[in-house]
Amino acid sequence: MGSRRNFIEKLTVSAVGLPILYHSSNLFAAAEAPYEGPILKVAIMGLGSYGTRVAEAMKDCKRAKLVGVISGTPSKIKDWQSKYGIPKKNCYNYENFDAIKDNPDIDAVYIITPNGLHKDQAIRVAKAGKHVISEKPMAINAEEGQAMVDACKAAKVKLLIGYRMHFEPKTVEVIKMRKNGEFGKVKFFQGQSGFTIGNPNQWRLDKKLAGGGAMMDIGIYSINGARYMLGEDPVWVTAQETKTDPVKFKEGVDETIQFQLGFPSGAVANCLSTYNMSHLDRFFMTGSDGWVEMKPSTGYGPIKGRTHKGELDQPHITHQTLQMDGMAQLIFDGVQPIVPVDGEEGLKDMKIIDAIYKAAKTGDKITIDL
Structure with missing residues (x-):
């Protein structure tokens, strides 16, 4: 899963700029020391405006890091590789992303594509053995949402929904x-x-x-x-x-x-x-x-x-920063936000x-x- 020691550049962030996380025993606690626990390594699927907002917010995450991309637009992949330092081996398109199954550098995929694509993409990610984070709404109807829940349970991976307000x-x-x-x-x-x-x-x-x-x-x-x-x-x-x-x-x-x-x-x-x-x-x-x-x-x-x-x-702390750190804490430590995001x-x-x-x-x- 990696370690904060692998991301030394993050240690230069001042204590003032550090994200504040939700804890069950301490509602908002700023870290007093550099975080050295596991890092949730995330690939973003869908490199549009909101995908970009999440990527920018993740620069300030302590527990989560953007490591991969999935897109149908080669030029966007190239731009993101350069901007976020993403290695070529962590770049996929919509036809070949099932291959993330064999990529230990990716723990989770954040699906930020049109609603009608979420179900099939989530099921494929789950079958690849990776945690699924789906932007809301999770699907286009309850039947599709249930199929996503069932697929993630069968694959024994987490299914989380992008409810950023649950961390605000x-x-x-x-x-x-x-x-x-x-x-x-x-x-x-x-x-x-x-x-x-x-x-x-x-x-x-x-x-x-x-x-x-x-x-x-x-x-x-x-x-x-x-x-x-x-x-x-x-x-x-x-x-x-x-x-x-x-x-x-x-x-x-x-x-x-x-x-x-x-x-x-x-x-x-x-x-x-x-x-x-x-x-x-x-x-x-x-x-x-x-x-x-x-x-x-x-x-x-x-x-x-x-x-x-x-x-x-x-x-005010960038919502997506809090969300991604909170989701990493949920996946690794089982710490639930005040309102569920599953x-x-x-x-x-x-x-x-x-x-x-x-x-x-x-x-x-x-x-x-x-």
């Missing part, structure tokens, strides 16, 4: 407050997730590649946020779809969906997912004894928030998305069984 300091603080009862009995959550999407020819507006529209991209933040903010899983959903541009948003590609979730405690959530309104990145939750508002709530940062007790002042967590969100689409199509109140 202000988000973790709010979850901790709710667990400690500081909001009293939580009653209501509101999630607003949306932006105005540009290029109509991009894969996010292709039903086959995306699996849908805004819900499969930005809407999942309000779904997952409702669950970790309230600390419950929903048992029913109602939903309404609005489409103003059927040319840009073709059949099966949602433009705007409003949805309502009901929870066992009686709490309700009212959420909005859209590709046709900007400046929508806000969570609000209220309980019998307090409230919290986060705006921006899920953007790349800094996250901002306030509660009935005042402003949240936890430090395949089962991702599968729950896929089941909810399936139910939202069904509710929007039928107009019915749909029961959710997770």
